[in-house]
Amino acid sequence: MVPGAPWQPVSHGLVRLRLWLLAGWSAVALLALALSAWWWPGARGWLLAAVVALVLLVGGAAVLVARNARSWAYAERADDLLVRHGIMQLRLEVVPYGRMQLVDVSAGPLQRRVGIATVQMRTAAPSTQARIPGLEPAEAARMRDRLTERGEAQAAGL
Amino acid sequence: MSGVEPGPDAGGSASPVAAESFRRVHPVTPLLRSGLVVVAVGTLLVRQLLEGADASTLFVVPVAVVGALVLGAASWWFTRFRISPSELRIDSGVLVRRQRRMRIERIQAVEVEQPLLARLFGMAELRIEVAAGEGGTLAYLTLRDAESLRHTLLEQAGTASPADHSDPQMPAAVVTLFRVDDSRLLAATLLRTDVLTPALGAVAGVVATLLLGRVGGVAIVVPLALATVGVAWKGYTTGFGTTLTRAERGLRLRAGLLDVRTQSVPTGRVQGLVVVEPLLWRWFGWARVDVTVAGAGSGEDEHGTGVLVPVAQRREVDALLPLVLDGADPRQVVLDPAPRRARWVDPVGAGVLGVGLGDRLLVTRRGVLTRRTDVVPLPKPQSVHVAQGPVQRLLRLASVQVHLPPGPVGPQGAHRDAAAAWALATSVTAWRTRPDRSPPAGAAEGDDLAVAGG
Numbered sequence: 097m098v099p100g101a102p103w104q105p106v107s108h109g110l111v112r113l114r115l116w117l118l119a120g121w122s123a124v125a126l127l128a129l130a131l132s133a134w135w136w137p138g139a140r141g142w143l144l145a146a147v148v149a150l151v152l153l154v155g156g157a158a159v160l161v162a163r164n165a166r167s168w169a170y171a172e173r174a175d176d177l178l179v180r181h182g183i184m185q186l187r188l189e190v191v192p193y194g195r196m197q198l199v200d201v202s203a204g205p206l207q208r209r210v211g212i213a214t215v216q217m218r219t220a221a222p223s224t225q226a227r228i229p230g231l232e233p234a235e236a237a238r239m240r241d242r243l244t245e246r247g248e249a250q251a252a253g254l
Numbered sequence: 255m256s257g258v259e260p261g262p263d264a265g266g267s268a269s270p271v272a273a274e275s276f277r278r279v280h281p282v283t284p285l286l287r288s289g290l291v292v293v294a295v296g297t298l299l300v301r302q303l304l305e306g307a308d309a310s311t312l313f314v315v316p317v318a319v320v321g322a323l324v325l326g327a328a329s330w331w332f333t334r335f336r337i338s339p340s341e342l343r344i345d346s347g348v349l350v351r352r353q354r355r356m357r358i359e360r361i362q363a364v365e366v367e368q369p370l371l372a373r374l375f376g377m378a379e380l381r382i383e384v385a386a387g388e389g390g391t392l393a394y395l396t397l398r399d400a401e402s403l404r405h406t407l408l409e410q411a412g413t414a415s416p417a418d419h420s421d422p423q424m425p426a427a428v429v430t431l432f433r434v435d436d437s438r439l440l441a442a443t444l445l446r447t448d449v450l451t452p453a454l455g456a457v458a459g460v461v462a463t464l465l466l467g468r469v470g471g472v473a474i475v476v477p478l479a480l481a482t483v484g485v486a487w488k489g490y491t492t493g494f495g496t497t498l499t500r501a502e503r504g505l506r507l508r509a510g511l512l513d514v515r516t517q518s519v520p521t522g523r524v525q526g527l528v529v530v531e532p533l534l535w536r537w538f539g540w541a542r543v544d545v546t547v548a549g550a551g552s553g554e555d556e557h558g559t560g561v562l563v564p565v566a567q568r569r570e571v572d573a574l575l576p577l578v579l580d581g582a583d584p585r586q587v588v589l590d591p592a593p594r595r596a597r598w599v600d601p602v603g604a605g606v607l608g609v610g611l612g613d614r615l616l617v618t619r620r621g622v623l624t625r626r627t628d629v630v631p632l633p634k635p636q637s638v639h640v641a642q643g644p645v646q647r648l649l650r651l652a653s654v655q656v657h658l659p660p661g662p663v664g665p666q667g668a669h670r671d672a673a674a675a676w677a678l679a680t681s682v683t684a685w686r687t688r689p690d691r692s693p694p695a696g697a698a699e700g701d702d703l704a705v706a707g708g
Contacts, residue, residue, distance in 0.1 A: 098676050098680065176680075184643070184644050185641065185642070185643050185644070186640075186641065186642040186643075186647070186652075187639070187640070187641050187642075188639070188640040188641075188676070188679065189637060189638070189639050189640075190637060190638040190639075190640075190679045190680060190682075191636075191637040192637070195635075195636045195637060219636035219637055219657070220548070220636050220659040221636035221637060221657035221658050221659055221660075222660055223639075223655075223657045224636055224637040224639075224657045225639060226637060
């Protein structure tokens with residue numbers, strides 16, 4: 097997908113974050129199963145099968161989640177920013193610097209724990225989906241400044 | 255009217271620029287505004303009388319009417335506006351005073367509208383739209399005042415060209431570019447899918463009711479019939495008499511049977527347009543044109559950046575489009591069909607799909623039943639999105655989507671050859687970032703046949 101571009105991968109923190117989230121939800125599911133086993137002793141056989149299925153499922157999901165998180169990449173070219181992600185469903189967003197109206201940097205509590213931030217570019221089109229979810233905060237701030245600067249230099253009205 | 259304050263008529267069109275003092279809207283405003291209340295209360299009264307009046311209603315009604323009028327008058331008194339060289343200021347509110355200041359140079363559009371009631375009194379309202387912010391409304395002014403204020407504002411905003419002289423009463427030569435055929439509009443409205451579908455449903459309901467001999471079917475038939483009439487009525491009355499004339503900076507649209515709205519379509523701000531041809535319309539060679547204009551009607555669909563031409567012959571549309579697109583002609587853009595292998599993913603629609611990248615325009619076509627041809631001037635796309643699903647990857651296909659400011663236009667090129675899709679996504683953006691951003695300058699680059707119109 098656009099081979100010549102200077103692609104940059106996102107931080108490994110994103111992979112960690114997504115895996116932690118997966119682990120968290122799996123823990124909740126396991127807990128629910130354990131509670132059910134305690135409540136309905138008769139259904140323990142089924143519940144054991146459910147636990148096995150869950151573990152297999154989570155194992156498979158972990159691989160996909162990790163690959164998906166690692167698939168995020170961006171490229172800052174002379175006039176536009178490219179963002180791509182996805183393994184099954186590939187997506188590429190091309191945003192010219194001159195069209196950017198806002199560059200948001202945000203980091204939720206979980207993101208901060210793994211040391212990443214999200215950079216979101218907004219244009220006059222609400223459907224623009226240019227978002228890079230896994231940048232190190234310092235890099236995110238630098239990127240915001242760079243994008244803003246280039247946006248101003250190439251600004252075009254509507 | 256009061257003797258002290260210079261009324262709107264006194265301020266007049268003679269020197270609105272110099273009029274630094276505050277002005278008020280026309281004193282008939284509270285009457286018009288309360289008109290709705292009076293009508294509502296009136297119907298309530300009639301109903302009460304029919305059902306057997308009781309003394310309290312007879313007392314409440316006049317109080318409500320008088321109250322509405324008093325409130326209206328107070329609101330009129332406290333609503334003032336002033337145009338200075340740098341800003342338009344509107345003060346309003348009786349209890350909570352509101353001051354709205356709009357910088358003149360940020361004014362993007364000023365529209366004169368005539369809702370039905372106002373129109374009966376020869377009144378009009380002025381809507382002011384501002385870049386990136388709330389606009390304002392001035393209601394009601396006499397039509398003449400509204401036109402002259404509109405002119406003043408546009409002139410001060412520096413957007414009216416010097417060629418656009420002066421007297422708004424007597425536009426020197428109004429060049430009519432398009433006038434809708436009202437009987438065709440009626441026929442076309444009735445053939446719209448969103449009119450036909452509930453109509454067919456209603457007919458089916460009637461037939462079923464008659465066959466089954468049960469009255470219960472009415473519960474389905476009545477709402478469907480109402481929906482049919484409602485949609486058709488709205489389509490017909492809003493599109494009625496649509497007239498496009500040449501104006502400063504572009505076109506001017508005037509339309510409506512009951513509520514007449516006028517709207518300017520500054521061609522430089524047209525983000526894109528779409529030619530829509532529903533299945534039944536194609537038999538007659540009819541098409542509709544919707545347009546997305548930046549800053550116009552944002553947040554209010556009613557006011558709508560929407561419909562430019564409610565229905566016209568295809569060749570009328572072909573003649574009109576270059577005028578909206580600053581001379582670029584979509585017909586000169588050669589559409590490249592989707593590759594044959596796209597039929598594996600979209601057996602029915604793939605034959606229609608087409609994308610063309612011209613010197614100044616991007617054109618996409620899609621839609622089996624209702625065919626859409628989206629046209630975007632090349633500097634306008636905000637961003638481009640390419641998606642490729644697993645099946646598309648096997649077939650080396652990818653779908654391209656062009657993002658524009660909110661509006662009816664949404665160019666999409668589904669199932670393109672993957673390599674071509676990447677190239678398209680990057681070239682649409684590359685074009686607009688060339689240093690020469692003004693459209694005519696682009697002509698230097700290639701065989702731009704389309705500038706002739708400009």
